Amino acid sequence: MGLMFGIVLRVPTLAIHLDRQEKFEFNKETQLFPILGLISAELNKDGPTAALEGDDGKQNTEEKVEKPFSPLSAITERHHPAVVKLISEATESQPEDVLDFEMLLYDTQPGTLGGLNEEFIFSARLDNLGMTYCSIESLIASVEADDALDQEQGIRIIACFDHEEIGSQTAQGADSNLLPAVVRRLSVLSGDKDYDFASVSSTTSQASTTDHLFSPTTTYFEESLIKSFLISADMAHSVHPNYPAKYESHHRPEMNKGTVIKINANARYATNSPGIVLVQECARDAGVPLQLFVVRNDSSCGSTIGPMLSAQMGMRTLDLGNAQLSMHSIRETGGAHDVEHAIKLFKAFFQKYTALEPTIFV
Structure with a gap:
């Protein structure tokens, strides 16, 4: 499933007044974090520690409820809870129903x-x-x-x-066998537009009539x-x-x-x-x-x-x-x-x- 959101994230550059280098450079690991929002308390209210806080914001002293075993940490621990909530709302599901996702950032300004x-x-x-x-x-x-x-x-x-x-x-890249495999399969198809492949493949006896087309000794693929x-x-x-x-x-x-x-x-x-x-x-x-x-x-x-x-x-x-x-x-x-x-x-x-x-x- 592919989801598209409005303008949610932004990667701001450093003001030129604070960096006088002629060449624009940045560290891909430490200087490409996108901004999601402000007020950390508001953003973190749905986080993994929220369940341990009382109404007054203080830590509860009650014993933690043991969680069922999971090979990986919870999705809200690996990703910001606000992002997970955004996805769950878009899919009309609960945050705990989101098992994993891939996120790609792109320019939202239309052509x-x-x-x-x-x-x-x-x-x-x-x-x-x-x-x-x-x-x-x-x-x-x-x-x-x-x-x-x-x-x-x-x-x-x-x-x-x-x-x-x-x-x-x-x-799904060009250096895979995708295109050669597709062309190989197409190269053995009959050129008769009225040929009924569904009926030919419906029984073993009928399918055998086209065995010669799929023989490894044929050169249809190479010829094509x-x-x-x-x-x-x-x-x-x-x-x-x-x-x-x-x-x-x-x-x-x-x-x-x-x-x-x-x-x-x-x-x-x-x-x-x-x-x-x-x-x-x-x-x-x-x-x-x-x-x-x-x-x-x-x-x-x-x-x-x-x-x-x-x-x-x-x-x-x-x-x-x-x-x-x-x-x-x-x-x-x-x-x-x-x-x-x-x-x-x-x-x-x-x-x-x-x-x-x-x-x-x-």
């Missing part, structure tokens, strides 16, 4: 359009909810027509992963990987007007000028020339612009899940994303028109790939 002509998006988490949104919208748009899949020979997939910023090595193409869609860097020297002089993407294809000679991005040609043809069909990004030779380069998935699956891959400023800031800036650019580009990719794939020669 908004800005700029002279509302050409910017100011929002948290544009990286990478921006490209996630464009991917989902484009997949839906690609199948809106009644005959959208009549000539389709492949399967259109989007995969949205968690934990990319912390390494992707989780069950060779014919497939993966777009790793992750936000890209826009040229910063205050720091133009940080960018390679001939590769300075701008917001609202089209989705950015990312290239790196050290394979920090998975893009290669055949992929660029393919995406360029999709962009031509959609009528949307593209840009190229190459990091300076004397600068480090970030990476994406593109190289990771490309290595796992042996699949042709290209890295791209919409340009933005202030990546990884709590308040990022992106181009409003690039959302439409990316949706149109991905829609064309889904619709045209089956026809374009046989024309790709390396």
